[in-house]
Amino acid sequence: MYRYDDFDRQMLADRTSEFRLQTARRLAGEITEDQFKPLRLMNGLYLQMHAYMLRIAIPYGTLRTDQLRRLAQVARAYDKGYGHFTTRTNLQLHWIKLRDAPDAIESLAEVGLHAIQTSGNCIRNVTADPYAGATADEIDDPRVWAEAIRQWSTVHPEFSYLPRKFKIAVTAAEKDRAAIRAYDIGLHLRRTRDGELTFEVMVGGGQGRTPYLAKTIREHLPAQRLLSYMNAILRVYNRESRRDNIHKQRIKILVNTLGVEEFTRRVEAEFAATDGTGIDLPDTELASIRARFHVHAFETLPATSAAFEAAKAVDPEFARFTRHNVHPHKVQGHAIVNVSLKVPGETPGDATSEQMELVADLADRYSKGEARVHYTQNLVLPHVKLDDVPAVYAALAKAGLATANIDLITDIIACPGLDYCTLANARAIPVAQSIARRFADMDRAEQIGELPIRISGCINACGHHHLGAIGILGVDKKGEEYYQLSLGGSGDEKAALAQILGPAMPPGQIPDAIDAMVQTYMAIRQDGERFLDTVRRAGLQPFKEAVYAEAH
Amino acid sequence: MPKLIKLDGEGSENQTARWAEEEFVFVPDEEPVPATGDVVVTVGRLLGEGDALLTSGRRIGVRVQPHEQVETLAYDLPQLAVVELVFAKFRDGRPYSTASVLRGRLEYRGEVRAIGDVLREQALHMVRCGFDAFVPADGSTPEEWMAAAHRYRHVYQRAADDRQPIFAERDMIASGLGHNRPDEVEA
Amino acid sequence: MKVLTANNLEDGEAVFWKGGQWAVRFHDGERFAGDEDAAPALAAAEAQPTVVVAPYLIDVEEIDGHWTPTAFRERLRALGPTNHPQHGKQADGDADVEALRAATFVARSAGRVKLIKR
Numbered sequence: 001m002y003r004y005d006d007f008d009r010q011m012l013a014d015r016t017s018e019f020r021l022q023t024a025r026r027l028a029g030e031i032t033e034d035q036f037k038p039l040r041l042m043n044g045l046y047l048q049m050h051a052y053m054l055r056i057a058i059p060y061g062t063l064r065t066d067q068l069r070r071l072a073q074v075a076r077a078y079d080k081g082y083g084h085f086t087t088r089t090n091l092q093l094h095w096i097k098l099r100d101a102p103d104a105i106e107s108l109a110e111v112g113l114h115a116i117q118t119s120g121n122c123i124r125n126v127t128a129d130p131y132a133g134a135t136a137d138e139i140d141d142p143r144v145w146a147e148a149i150r151q152w153s154t155v156h157p158e159f160s161y162l163p164r165k166f167k168i169a170v171t172a173a174e175k176d177r178a179a180i181r182a183y184d185i186g187l188h189l190r191r192t193r194d195g196e197l198t199f200e201v202m203v204g205g206g207q208g209r210t211p212y213l214a215k216t217i218r219e220h221l222p223a224q225r226l227l228s229y230m231n232a233i234l235r236v237y238n239r240e241s242r243r244d245n246i247h248k249q250r251i252k253i254l255v256n257t258l259g260v261e262e263f264t265r266r267v268e269a270e271f272a273a274t275d276g277t278g279i280d281l282p283d284t285e286l287a288s289i290r291a292r293f294h295v296h297a298f299e300t301l302p303a304t305s306a307a308f309e310a311a312k313a314v315d316p317e318f319a320r321f322t323r324h325n326v327h328p329h330k331v332q333g334h335a336i337v338n339v340s341l342k343v344p345g346e347t348p349g350d351a352t353s354e355q356m357e358l359v360a361d362l363a364d365r366y367s368k369g370e371a372r373v374h375y376t377q378n379l380v381l382p383h384v385k386l387d388d389v390p391a392v393y394a395a396l397a398k399a400g401l402a403t404a405n406i407d408l409i410t411d412i413i414a415c416p417g418l419d420y421c422t423l424a425n426a427r428a429i430p431v432a433q434s435i436a437r438r439f440a441d442m443d444r445a446e447q448i449g450e451l452p453i454r455i456s457g458c459i460n461a462c463g464h465h466h467l468g469a470i471g472i473l474g475v476d477k478k479g480e481e482y483y484q485l486s487l488g489g490s491g492d493e494k495a496a497l498a499q500i501l502g503p504a505m506p507p508g509q510i511p512d513a514i515d516a517m518v519q520t521y522m523a524i525r526q527d528g529e530r531f532l533d534t535v536r537r538a539g540l541q542p543f544k545e546a547v548y549a550e551a552h
Numbered sequence: 553m554p555k556l557i558k559l560d561g562e563g564s565e566n567q568t569a570r571w572a573e574e575e576f577v578f579v580p581d582e583e584p585v586p587a588t589g590d591v592v593v594t595v596g597r598l599l600g601e602g603d604a605l606l607t608s609g610r611r612i613g614v615r616v617q618p619h620e621q622v623e624t625l626a627y628d629l630p631q632l633a634v635v636e637l638v639f640a641k642f643r644d645g646r647p648y649s650t651a652s653v654l655r656g657r658l659e660y661r662g663e664v665r666a667i668g669d670v671l672r673e674q675a676l677h678m679v680r681c682g683f684d685a686f687v688p689a690d691g692s693t694p695e696e697w698m699a700a701a702h703r704y705r706h707v708y709q710r711a712a713d714d715r716q717p718i719f720a721e722r723d724m725i726a727s728g729l730g731h732n733r734p735d736e737v738e739a
Numbered sequence: 740m741k742v743l744t745a746n747n748l749e750d751g752e753a754v755f756w757k758g759g760q761w762a763v764r765f766h767d768g769e770r771f772a773g774d775e776d777a778a779p780a781l782a783a784a785e786a787q788p789t790v791v792v793a794p795y796l797i798d799v800e801e802i803d804g805h806w807t808p809t810a811f812r813e814r815l816r817a818l819g820p821t822n823h824p825q826h827g828k829q830a831d832g833d834a835d836v837e838a839l840r841a842a843t844f845v846a847r848s849a850g851r852v853k854l855i856k857r
Contacts, residue, residue, distance in 0.1 A: 007706050007718045014704045021703075022673065027748065029789040031673065031690075038643055039673055047792060049816050050827050052751035080826060095826070097750035121643070151708040151718070157680035158652050158711065161645025238649045243618070273657050278710040284726065285719040347822045418812060419820035427815075429822045479811055 003292050004112040011154065012109040015116055019043045020102040027099070042122055042160070044090075044115025045101055048422050054079075054096040055118040056108060060128040060146040060170075061089035061373040061380075068360040068371055070111045072353035078104045082352045085341060087413060087464055088167070089127050089373040090118055094420050116154060121162045123153035123234070128170045129177045130374040133295060134382040136330035139191045142172040144290045145199075145226060148281055152227050159234045163241040163249035166234070167206075179375060179491030181205050181213045182467060184251045185233060189223065197223035203233060203263070204255030207461035211497050212252040217264040224283070228276030229267075235274075236266045296368050298383070301333025305386035311393075320442060321393050321404040335386050337367075339379035339396060340403040340411065344436035347429050348414045349377030351401075358399045366392050376413055376452075378406065409451040409518070410436040413464050417457030417474060418481075424457035426474025426481035431455050431507055438511040439518075448518055451531040454489070467491035469532040470514065471498040481507055487517075487543055488535045501540060502548050516546040557694050558663075559684040564715045567701075569694035572685070576613050576634060592636055595620050598628065606631050615667075618646040622654055629660050634685070639668035648681045655682035655712035675700035682712030741777045742768040742799050742808070744816070745784055745791035753816045753828075754791065756780050761791060764828065765817035766806060766835040770799060805838035814839065 004012075019039075026036040044055040056071065063071075071091055075083045078100045079093040086092055096104065108114060118125055126149045128142040129135070149168060153159065159166075169180040172189040180186030186202035198220040205214030221229050237251045240258075255263045281289075312319040327336040339359060341349050351359075363371045363381055366388045372380035379401075384392055396402035405411045412435060415421070417428030432455050439445050454468030465471035471486040482504035489498030505513060518531075520542050525534045535543065558572040578592045579585050585593065585605065592613035593605065605612045606628060613634035616622060622635070629635075635654060637647035647666065654660040665685035666678050672692040679701040686697065707715050716724075742765070743756035754761035755768030762768055771777035777796050784794035798809035808814050818839060819827020829836055 005722070007721065010705050011708070011718075014706075018703045027789060031671075033748075033788060033792055035642065035671060035673065047746055047751055049812075050751070050753060050819060094820075099749045121645075154708050155676075155704065156709055156711075157677040158648040159645070160677055161643055161648065161674075235649050235652070239621075239646055243644050243646070275656075281719055282723065284723055288719075288722060288726075418815060419822055427821060429820075433822070476811075479809075481811065 003294065005292075008112065009109075012112065012114050015043075015114065015155070016102065016106045016109050019105060023098065023102055038120055038161070040098075040101075041120035042117055043101070043105065044118040045096070045098070046119060046422075048094065048420055049418070050420070051094065052096040052098055052101065053420065054093045054101060054104060054115055055086070056083075056091045056093070056113060056115050057118045057125045058089050058091060058113075058373050059150050060126060060132070060143045061130050061375070062132075062143060063371045063373065064111070065360040065363045065369050065371065067111045067113050068356055068363070070108060070113060072356035072360070074104050074107055075353045075356070077107070081354075082350055083356070084347070084416060085349045085351065085373050085377050085379070087375050087377065087415075087462060088118075088125055089130070089375055090125055091373075092416070094416065119165070120160075121164050121166075122160050123149075123156065123162075123166045123168065126150050126153075126168045126170065127178055127183075127375060129173055130372045130380050131177060131327065131336055131382065132172070133293065134329055134334075134336050135173060136328065137175055138172040140172045140189055140197060141290070141293060142170040142178075142187075142189055143293060144286065145187065145189060145223070146170050147289050147293075148227065148286065149230065152230075152279075152281075159238060162234070162238055163243055164246070164251075166237075166251070168230075174493060176491070176493040176495070177374075179464075179467060179495070181495040182207060182464070182491055183214065185230065186214045187226075190220075192220070199223055199226060199229075201229065201233075203267075204252040204260075206250050206252040207464065207466045208250070209247055209459045210253070211461070211466040212256065213495050213497065214252075215255060215260045217260065217267060224286075225271075225276055225280055227281060228274055228279040229271055231279050232267050232271035232274060236263070236270055240266070295370075295383070298331040298334060299385065301331075301385065301387070303332045305333060305389075308386040308389055311390035317397075317404070318390060318393055320446065321402060322389070323446070324404045324406045324408060325402075326389060329383070333386055335384050335389055337381040337384045337389060337392055338374070338406045339381060339401050340405055341378050341401070342405055342411050342436065343400055343403050344405075344410050344440035345433050346400075348412050348432050348436075351379070355399050355401060358395065359401070362392055362395055376411065378411070404442060405445060407450045407452065408445045409439045409448050409453060409514075410445055412436060412453045412455060413468070414455040415457050415463035417455075417463075421457065423460055424474065425459075425476040426457050426483065427507075428455045428457040428463055428472075428474055431472060431474070431483060431510055434507070434511050435514055438515060448522070449530055451518070452490070453514070464491065465489075466497045467495070468498055469530070469535065470517065472510070475504055477504060483507060483510055485510075485513060485547065487540055488532065490532055499540060502544055513547045517543045520546040555687065556665075557686045557688065557692075557697055559679070564679075564713050567679075567698070569698045571694060576611070578615060578636075590633070592634065595625065599624065602628050613663075613665075616647075616650060618644055618650075622650055622658065626658055629654075629658055629662075632660075632662055634663040634665055635660065636665045636667050637683070639666060639670055642669040642671050642674055645677075648677055651678070651681040651683055652712050672696055672700045676703060680707070680711040680713045680715065740799050740801075740806075741771045741773060741796045743771070743777055743780050743784060743794060744768070744797055744813070745794035748788075748790060748792050756784060756794070759783070764831070764835075765808065765839070770806065771796075802842045803838070805835060805842065807839050807842040814842070 046053045084092040126146040128146045167183040168185045169178045169183045170187045188200040201218040202214035325338040367381040368383045412432045414428040414432035418424035453470045454464040455472040456463035456465040457474040467489040473484045484504040485501040486498035556572045561567045576590045590611040611633035615636040667687045818829040
């Protein structure tokens with residue numbers, strides 16, 4: 001587990017002092033709201049519908065148990081005893097007071113947590129594969145590189161006032177569990193035949209008003225040059241993006257305006273002209289970062305566990321849990337256990353302080369003291385012995401954390417939406433709840449199979465609606481909440497943007513519409529096809545007819 | 553009257569700030585350049601009349617708008633006494649890159665001055681990107697400016713200033729060379 | 740009619756102008772006949788940067804003897820999140836709140852939209 005050293009701790013302490021000072025200046029009227037806003041955003045603080053929202057960074061989705069417990073405590077002390085895990089693997093608290101924020105941040109800093117740059121026009125939390133360090137299919141731990149980027153980008157003097165926000169995601173497996181093509185920079189770490197580490201660098205992805213998938217600008221960047229290459233990308237962006245229209249200031253717009261060839265040429269020219277020796281990390285530092293991702297040795301165990309198999313045989317609900325929530329681990333006899341925060345009828349991605357503490361306890365007992373946040377708004381216990389999975393399941397089940405629905409139709413991503421967020425046009429949570437209740441029957445959900453539904457309350461797409469097999473976008477139609485359905489999106493290595501199905505509909509019609517599409521899928525699916533595969537094969541037409549024939 | 557703050561001292565450890573007299577006059581494009589006196593002109597004017605100005609026996613400076621590319625001035629830079637970078641809005645961070653390029657590959661050693669929407673809360677960013685003169689818009693004094701520029705005991709990355717990044721400090725300690733050991737006490 | 744609203748600087752709560760003070764209950768908010776009548780209050784609110792953030796006017800209407808914001812978004816601001824009825828102002832559960840919840844709301848949100856900055 002990554003451990004901060006004294007330098008990292010001093011950075012957090014100094015950041016906390018600075019933010020306390022800035023907040024005091026604002027409360028005293030020394031600086032205006034206009035001057036203060038970017039400062040508080042760069043400390044994760046939004047002013048929302050009912051209160052301030054604090055977005056706490058969970059770098060590359062990895063948490064030590066003392067950190068998870070501190071999140072629970074801060075949620076209790078400064079909020080209403082719960083938090084919301086986001087699609088950027090951060091934690092949001094929705095009822096924060098500005099006058100408490102410096103104290104909350106100081107409390108977080110004690111365990112190496114912070115809210116630095118989780119908002120604002122700067123480089124945001126770097127996300128990575130949630131199974132990093134636990135999966136057999138990665139060629140290196142992407143979090144080492146995510147941490148290198150985190151340090152380089154923290155309080156970067158040149159890149160703190162960018163045209164717009166900047167999001168980076170890293171993976172080191174062919175299976176993309178971090179949706180890297182959906183971000184401003186997506187990094188895919190590979191190993192060449194000679195064993196050299198290289199990055200495929202993709203730029204210009206982003207959802208929102210004008211969604212794009214990132215385009216590759218460099219197939220093979222020697223890994224050691226990562227930071228100076230990113231420096232080149234950021235500098236070209238910072239200098240050359242327009243600054244006159246906030247809706248056209250993401251790097252995806254610049255890439256598409258210039259064309260990927262010209263954009264690449266400018267980046268390569270900047271890269272060639274910059275001396276990287278000051279920017280790139282020396283091998284000693286990379287080794288030092290790598291060493292601080294300390295994992296205890298794993299026990300040598302047989303590939304199958306008698307206890308695990310026995311539990312499956314006697315308990316069909318546990319068997320179902322193992323079918324969906326338990327993934328293979330790189331070390332024999334171990335497993336990756338997903339903790340679903342998607343109880344049908346509850347708010348997707350929310351966890352109470354008690355639930356967080358339970359997961360921390362389980363992580364301590366069964367997962368080498370480590371938990372993860374998945375961008376699908378679920379949690380992960382990455383290093384569980386198969387022998388222990390039944391006990392973990394039993395404890396999770398008692399706390400309402402064992403819904404066996406990972407990747408199924410009720411594993412819905414939904415942003416907080418208009419219930420909390422001033423940017424929203426419509427609510428997302430009630431839509432998620434109504435769909436999940438309709439499909440709460442676990443047998444039916446299993447028969448349907450993998451069906452990612454993604455719901456956003458506005459075009460900013462925090463609910464990833466462009467990447468859903470079914471995407472749902474809330475819009476304001478003459479003061480009423482209406483919802484636009486789209487189909488066929490995905491955020492994995494075969495990433496694609498969903499296509500709009502037809503006219504928007506009121507929320508009451510949505511469960512029926514989803515049901516109609518599911519029934520169509522079940523009727524025409526061929527062997528082994530997921531919903532997404534059937535949509536891609538059969539096109540939108542059958543689904544359009546099913547949904548709109550109903551309505552008209 | 554705008555107040556000018558200048559930095560003195562070699563190296564970020566020895567840096568001090570003081571009030572300074574404004575010795576340059578900015579001449580807008582519509583006005584004729586006075587016969588004598590140090591002047592700051594626009595990029596357009598410098599590119600058009602640079603040869604005459606730079607041989608007129610006085611100090612010449614240039615005022616660069618956020619969208620203007622300083623590479624076009626590369627030839628004249630060694631003779632420019634001051635480069636003013638305009639912050640149109642404090643949120644428009646283009647001058648940070650411009651200053652970085654000036655100090656970096658263009659190796660400019662004259663004065664780089666921040667003017668416009670220049671606020672104390674961005675002092676750190678400006679100083680680290682190589683600005684050494686400032687006309688604050690918020691009434692900040694040199695003491696306040698320096699305090700803001702030195703809120704962080706350490707920095708994670710190299711910039712145009714000479715502050716050692718944390719990874720270099722770690723390296724020095726690992727090799728037994730560091731004398732500035734981090735505190736043992738938990739922050 | 741109009742009501743003047745803002746968020747408290749210190750705690751972010753949605754508040755409503757009432758004769759120079761800020762009330763947390765929507766129903767305690769002062770109602771103005773229109774933009775002109777509300778203008779002095781709006782100006783006064785804008786001159787309180789250490790008290791509130793981003794004051795603006797919202798449309799309100801009377802339905803069955805109870806006042807309600809016209810815009811759906813403002814109704815949510817006056818009540819609280821719909822997924823947690825025990826959170827926010829709606830937890831008061833009084834008659835006004837109940838009526839607000841039950842009220843129908845049809846008009847487009849006004850005013851707030853142009854203030855939303857990223």
